Amino acid sequence: MFASKNFFLAGGVGPTPNVEYLVVAGGGGGGSAFGGGGGAGGYKTATGFAVASGTAITVTVGAFGAGAPDGGGNGTKGSDSVFSTITSEGGGLGGGGAAGGNGGSGGGAGSFGGAPTFTAATGSAGSSGGQNTGSANYGTGGGGGAGAVGATGTTTVVGAGGVGLDWNSLGTFYAGGGGGAGGDAFIPASGAGGNGGGGKGGDAAVGYVGVAGGANTGGGGGAGGYLSGAWKAGGNGGKGVVIIRYADTYPAATATTGSPTITVSGGYRTYKFNDTGSITF
Numbered sequence: 001m002f003a004s005k006n007f008f009l010a011g012g013v014g015p016t017p018n019v020e021y022l023v024v025a026g027g028g029g030g031g032s033a034f035g036g037g038g039g040a041g042g043y044k045t046a047t048g049f050a051v052a053s054g055t056a057i058t059v060t061v062g063a064f065g066a067g068a069p070d071g072g073g074n075g076t077k078g079s080d081s082v083f084s085t086i087t088s089e090g091g092g093l094g095g096g097g098a099a100g101g102n103g104g105s106g107g108g109a110g111s112f113g114g115a116p117t118f119t120a121a122t123g124s125a126g127s128s129g130g131q132n133t134g135s136a137n138y139g140t141g142g143g144g145g146a147g148a149v150g151a152t153g154t155t156t157v158v159g160a161g162g163v164g165l166d167w168n169s170l171g172t173f174y175a176g177g178g179g180g181a182g183g184d185a186f187i188p189a190s191g192a193g194g195n196g197g198g199g200k201g202g203d204a205a206v207g208y209v210g211v212a213g214g215a216n217t218g219g220g221g222g223a224g225g226y227l228s229g230a231w232k233a234g235g236n237g238g239k240g241v242v243i244i245r246y247a248d249t250y251p252a253a254t255a256t257t258g259s260p261t262i263t264v265s266g267g268y269r270t271y272k273f274n275d276t277g278s279i280t281f
Contacts, residue, residue, distance in 0.1 A: 016053040016281050017246035021045060021086060022167050022174070024218035026062035026078030027237025028091035028101065028108045028143060030178045030199065030210040032224030033072025035096030036109020037143035037150060037161050037178030037191060037201060037210075038065060038237045041078045041218030042088030043105045045167060049084070056278040057084050059242050059258060067210055067221045067234030068096045075108060075221060077101055081240040091220050094143060094178060094234055105175040106144025106162055106220060109153075139187040140201070143177030143220035145194040150177045158182045158189045161220055164196020167243070173197070175218045178235060183208060183226025193222055199235040201225060213238030216274045244279065245270040255280040 025041030041062060051057060062079035074097075078090030092103025100108030142150035145162030153159040161177030176196025182189045182203065190203035197217025202208035202225030212235040213219030221235030245268045252262075252269060258277015263270045271279060 015250065016051055017250040018048045018050050019244050019246045020047040021049055021083050022243040023081050023083050023086050023088045024174045024240045025081040025088040025090045025104045026064045026240045027213040027218045027220040028078050028093045028103055029065035029067040029075025029237050030221035030223040030234030031075050031094030031096030031100065031108065032068035032234045033096040033231045034140055035068060035074065035223050035234060036094045036100050036141040037180050037223045038075050038094040038213065038220030039092035039103040039106030039108040039143040040145045040164060040175035040177050040194065040196065040198065040220050041081065041091040041104050041240050043146035043165060043175040043218065044086055044088045051281050053281050056280045059083055059273045059277050059279060061242055061273055061276050062090055062240035064213065064237035064239045065091060065093055067236045068224055070231065070233045072096050072231035074098060075234050077103060078237045081242055083242050083244065091218065091237055092143065094221065094223055105146040105218065106150060106177045108143045108220065109141030109150050109159060109180060139182045139189065140180035140223050142180050142191045142194065143198065145177040145196055145198060146175035148194065151191065153180050158187055158191040158201060160192040161194035161198035163194045174241065178213060178220030178222045181208065181210060181223035181225035184228065190225065193219060197238045202232050208232040210235030212236040215239055216241040242273040243270065253279050253281055
C-alpha cells in the first residue's frame, strides 16, 4: 500500500485559495497659486478574501490625478483602483485658490479654509489634508496620507504630506500625501512628501514646480510654488497599484493579463499589478 499524497501542478486546477490584497488608488494632483499638496489614493487591505475558480477577475489600477498647470489652479482627483468587489477611491485634489477636494486616503490641501477629509467608506485608511490658514504669505498645507494627516502651512512652515503605510511591514510604504509649497517672495521652502510616494512641494531646487508622486504608490503630487512673479505647476499624483498574494502551497493562477510582476518568496505567491489587467484562479 502506498500512502496517498495530494499534489497540484503549477498553473493547474486545484483548490482555490483565499487571498490577501492591497488596493491603492491613484494619488491626487498638487495645486498651485497658494495651493496645497494632493491627497494620497485610497488604501485598502485585508486577508481571507474568497475568490472563485475559472472566472477572470478584473484588476483596475487607478490613474494619477494631474497637477495644476503653470499659472495656478486646482489639481485633479486621482482615479479609483478595483480588485473584484473591492474599490479604493482616488486621492483628493490639491486646491489652488480654493479648497482642496476630499479623497480616498487623504484630502488634498486647499489654499484657505478648513482641511478637506479622506473618505472613510472607500479609503479604509486615511487622514485629512492640511490647510493654509488665511494669508497669502503662508506656506501651504500638505495632502493627507494613509497613515497621517497633512500638516498645516504657517507663516514660517510649509506643510508636509501625511505619511503612508508600510504594507505587511515589508519596508515599502504606499499612499503618502503630497507636500505643500512656498515661493521665492514668500517662504522659500517646500513641504516634504509623505513617505509612501508623496511628492515634495516646489522649491528652489526644482524650480518651484511640484514633484510628482511616486509611480505605483498612490502618492499625492506636491504643490507648485511661486517664482519671480509666476505660479508654477503642481506635481501629478502617483499611479495606483494592486497586489494579490496567497500561500505558495496553492497552485499558480491559471491566467493573467496586464503583465503583473509574479514572485514566490517567504511562503507567498504574489501578483503585483502596475497596470490594469485580470487574474484567473
